Amino acid sequence: MGTGNGLESEWLEEDVTVDENEATQAVQVALNIRPLIPLERVQGCKECISVVPGEPQVQIGHHSFTFDYIFGSSDTPSSAIFDKCVKPLVEGLFHGYNATVLAYGQTGSGKTYTMGTGYTVGGSTDGVIPQVMQTIFKRIETLKHKADFQLRVSFIEILKEEIHDLLDPNPPSTEYIFGGGLKALAVGKPPIQIRETTAGGITLMGVTEADVKSLEEMAAYLEHGSLSRATGSTNMNSHSSRSHAIFTITLEQRRKWDPLPDGGNPSPEDCNEDYLCAKLHLVDLAGSERAKRTGADGLRFKEGIHINRGLLALGNVISALGDERKRREGGHVPYRDSKLTRLLQDSLGGNSRTVMIACVSPADVNAEESINTLKYANRARNIRNKPTVNRDPLAAEMQRMRQQLELMQAELVCARAGGPSNAEVQMLKQKVAWLEASNMELGRELEEARDRIDILSQCALESQVERDKLRIKLDQLRTGKTYEDIDEGQHVQTDNLLKEYVVRIQELECELQQLQHARAPSDTSSKAPSSTSSRSRGESTAGPGFGVAGIDGDIYLRTGEFSGEIDTELLLKEFKRTSVQDNFDKELREIDKRLEQKEAEIKLFVRPDAVYLKEHFEKKLVELKEEKKYLQKLKQLKVQIAALKSKQEVWSQCLGHQQFIDGDAKLKTEKAYVQHEVEDEPRDLQMWRITTGLRGFFQKQPFIKLCLLPASLACCSLFWFRMQYSQKSRTSRGHSSGSVNNRASRSRLQPAQSHMTPV
Numbered sequence: 226m227g228t229g230n231g232l233e234s235e236w237l238e239e240d241v242t243v244d245e246n247e248a249t250q251a252v253q254v255a256l257n258i259r260p261l262i263p264l265e266r267v268q269g270c271k272e273c274i275s276v277v278p279g280e281p282q283v284q285i286g287h288h289s290f291t292f293d294y295i296f297g298s299s300d301t302p303s304s305a306i307f308d309k310c311v312k313p314l315v316e317g318l319f320h321g322y323n324a325t326v327l328a329y330g331q332t333g334s335g336k337t338y339t340m341g342t343g344y345t346v347g348g349s350t351d352g353v354i355p356q357v358m359q360t361i362f363k364r365i366e367t368l369k370h371k372a373d374f375q376l377r378v379s380f381i382e383i384l385k386e387e388i389h390d391l392l393d394p395n396p397p398s399t400e401y402i403f404g405g406g407l408k409a410l411a412v413g414k415p416p417i418q419i420r421e422t423t424a425g426g427i428t429l430m431g432v433t434e435a436d437v438k439s440l441e442e443m444a445a446y447l448e449h450g451s452l453s454r455a456t457g458s459t460n461m462n463s464h465s466s467r468s469h470a471i472f473t474i475t476l477e478q479r480r481k482w483d484p485l486p487d488g489g490n491p492s493p494e495d496c497n498e499d500y501l502c503a504k505l506h507l508v509d510l511a512g513s514e515r516a517k518r519t520g521a522d523g524l525r526f527k528e529g530i531h532i533n534r535g536l537l538a539l540g541n542v543i544s545a546l547g548d549e550r551k552r553r554e555g556g557h558v559p560y561r562d563s564k565l566t567r568l569l570q571d572s573l574g575g576n577s578r579t580v581m582i583a584c585v586s587p588a589d590v591n592a593e594e595s596i597n598t599l600k601y602a603n604r605a606r607n608i609r610n611k612p613t614v615n616r617d618p619l620a621a622e623m624q625r626m627r628q629q630l631e632l633m634q635a636e637l638v639c640a641r642a643g644g645p646s647n648a649e650v651q652m653l654k655q656k657v658a659w660l661e662a663s664n665m666e667l668g669r670e671l672e673e674a675r676d677r678i679d680i681l682s683q684c685a686l687e688s689q690v691e692r693d694k695l696r697i698k699l700d701q702l703r704t705g706k707t708y709e710d711i712d713e714g715q716h717v718q719t720d721n722l723l724k725e726y727v728v729r730i731q732e733l734e735c736e737l738q739q740l741q742h743a744r745a746p747s748d749t750s751s752k753a754p755s756s757t758s759s760r761s762r763g764e765s766t767a768g769p770g771f772g773v774a775g776i777d778g779d780i781y782l783r784t785g786e787f788s789g790e791i792d793t794e795l796l797l798k799e800f801k802r803t804s805v806q807d808n809f810d811k812e813l814r815e816i817d818k819r820l821e822q823k824e825a826e827i828k829l830f831v832r833p834d835a836v837y838l839k840e841h842f843e844k845k846l847v848e849l850k851e852e853k854k855y856l857q858k859l860k861q862l863k864v865q866i867a868a869l870k871s872k873q874e875v876w877s878q879c880l881g882h883q884q885f886i887d888g889d890a891k892l893k894t895e896k897a898y899v900q901h902e903v904e905d906e907p908r909d910l911q912m913w914r915i916t917t918g919l920r921g922f923f924q925k926q927p928f929i930k931l932c933l934l935p936a937s938l939a940c941c942s943l944f945w946f947r948m949q950y951s952q953k954s955r956t957s958r959g960h961s962s963g964s965v966n967n968r969a970s971r972s973r974l975q976p977a978q979s980h981m982t983p984v
């Protein structure tokens with residue numbers, strides 16, 4: 226890589242401090258204190274600014290300010306401004322660095338005088354711009370044998386937030402507006418617009434850029450622009466600038482390539498510096514002013530407002546850029562608040578080396594304004610710019626490509642020194658491609674086999690679940706549960722079963738994976754007899770092991786083809802595995818068969834049972850109806866007893882003795898019968914219940930029924946005899962009170978109230 230410094234010593238011949246590696250550079254601030262002008266002397270003004278000897282420091286009142294340079298004191302002549310501050314920038318221009326010289330200060334503080342913006346051919350050349358022009362042409366003169374130079378100049382002013390081209394050969398004509406005043410009328414040329422380049426620079430679209438070949442030509446343009454600039458007379462300056470003026474010099478240089486003594490081409494490092502382009506902005510700002518002091522009114526007053534507004538925007542930009550905290554945080558800089566700040570975007574915080582010349586009047590009457598200017602300038606010292614060399618983008622790209630080429634050449638040399646031969650590389654490449662393709666194919670087959678394993682495992686699990694369900698059902702039926710009971714409990718059981726099976730399946734899957742992992746190393750190293758046999762097995766069999774075996778077979782085929790070896794031991798292993806799998810399949814088929822048989826048995830068993838149950842429940846229904854009738858009858862009899870009791874009491878009170886005796890006898894007989902009925906009925910009912918219960922029990926338990934049939938028959942006959950006996954005794958009792966008995970027998974079929982008529 227070529228270094229700028231090496232080139233400088235050869236090309237520029239002068240030792241100029243240019244550090245390309247410097248990332249940022251602070252804005253340099255110089256203070257220029259003009260002498261008291263005749264007007265101030267007449268007013269009896271006194272100097273109020275004093276320079277600290279040997280220090281770049283000034284004092285005004287109790288304020289003290291330090292700058293990079295101070296000019297204008299008795300010790301330092303103002304002519305030194307160019308040499309100290311501006312000349313390095315001009316030198317930098319020849320190295321591709323943009324530069325800006327900015328004059329700022331109160332109106333009448335000497336900005337135009339210092340910058341030399343009011344230059345006239347043949348007039349004073351003390352100002353910065355004339356000296357810049359002279360220096361540039363001197364440098365070109367000394368370097369013209371090494372490079373081709375091209376100079377262009379532009380001169381614009383910002384007047385009331387409008388950009389005017391001071392070098393426009395066809396300036397906007399003016400037309401008279403009725404009612405007084407003049408209005409600018411552009412002729413055929415669009416207004417100047419500010420544009421940002423892709424690299425972030427600021428350019429002016431539509432501005433006149435005049436090619437300049439000589440100092441005289443440039444001076445003529447400067448003079449022409451100065452004369453076109455808007456000026457006016459105020460109380461503070463008889464020739465006051467009413468606009469901000471920017472004189473821009475663009476320097477393009479293309480290095481001439483002399484043939485080298487050995488006849489070879491120049492080195493790439495040198496070629497890197499073959500084109501440079503830089504701009505120097507020389508800015509003469511309008512002065513800040515107070516209307517009260519300038520006595521401006523009307524048009525001047527309006528101009529003053531615009532001037533102050535532009536300067537305020539500039540102050541805000543300087544404050545934003547000068548605040549270190551904001552700068553670190555990347556805070557907003559209000560460049561777009563005015564055209565002036567937008568145009569100075571590169572000069573303040575951008576790609577430029579900038580010097581600000583703060584101009585002040587030493588007169589005590591201007592002390593306040595001078596302090597403001599010093600504060601303003603002091604803040605500007607905190608601004609940091611990032612100047613970079615402005616090369617041709619094409620040249621930069623070429624440099625990058627050269628570097629890339631060098632790198633590749635180095636790699637090639639290295640490869641040639643110790644790398645394999647071309648044929649070997651080709652062979653290895655083919656091998657790699659073939660292995661990659663095989664790998665992909667094997668991966669695909671592995672995935673398919675895994676899917677097959679999953680499906681088969683699922684089928685096996687489902688059949689197991691179904692088989693177990695049927696087994697449970699069968700067991701339940703054997704223990705005597707009805708089909709309905711099983712169905713009711715089935716939901717709960719099914720849920721529990723499902724949970725159990727899910728857990729089981731997960732466990733089995735884990736085991737399967739562990740087995741696969743455990744087998745993987747031995748399988749990949751193993752070699753099966755042939756791919757076709759293993760593949761057919763993988764497709765026809767249902768066990769998970771076969772999917773893996775099929776894959777193994779394929780792996781064998783490819784590795785076998787590659788190595789060309791057959792292992793008989795592995796053949797035997799594979800054969801064993803196949804036979805185990807076949808056994809497993811047979812077992813599975815047998816289980817399926819048995820399951821089918823069991824299902825058929827269950828069906829046979831379940832159907833008659835259902836018929837039997839139907840009969841059983843129909844009988845039970847009839848029995849319950851009978852029981853209900855008995856209970857109703859019992860209730861009626863209880864009511865009758867209550868009625869008879871009340872009747873007895875009435876008779877005892879109302880009837881005569883004989884009647885009472887007869888009636889009482891009848892009543893007693895009737896009561897005795899009813900009492901007997903009441904006592905007998907529960908016994909009958911109890912008997913009936915026991916019989917019915919036993920019958921139901923035996924119906925539910927067919928096996929016990931068979932065993933206990935004789936015993937039950939004996940019991941039943943015992944009860945039958947008991948009932949017969951009680952019937953007989955009842956009948957014998959009934960003979961003594963037959964009319965009552967008959968009536969009571971009838972009462973079983975009639976409502977209780979119907980036979981309760983008084984005797």
Ligand SMILES: Nc1ncnc2c1ncn2[C@@H]1O[C@H](COP(=O)(O)OP(=O)(O)OP(=O)(O)O)[C@@H](O)[C@H]1O
Pocket residue numbers: 258259260262303330331332333334335336337338339462464465466467510511512513584
């Ligand atoms: N260093 C100096 N030596 C002698 N006279 C000076 C010096 N600087 C400025 N002056 C005089 O001061 C007066 C005002 O100067 P100048 O016009 O340059 O001020 P300005 O800052 O440009 O004012 P404005 O902002 O109004 O344009 C002029 O008459 C000028 O000759």
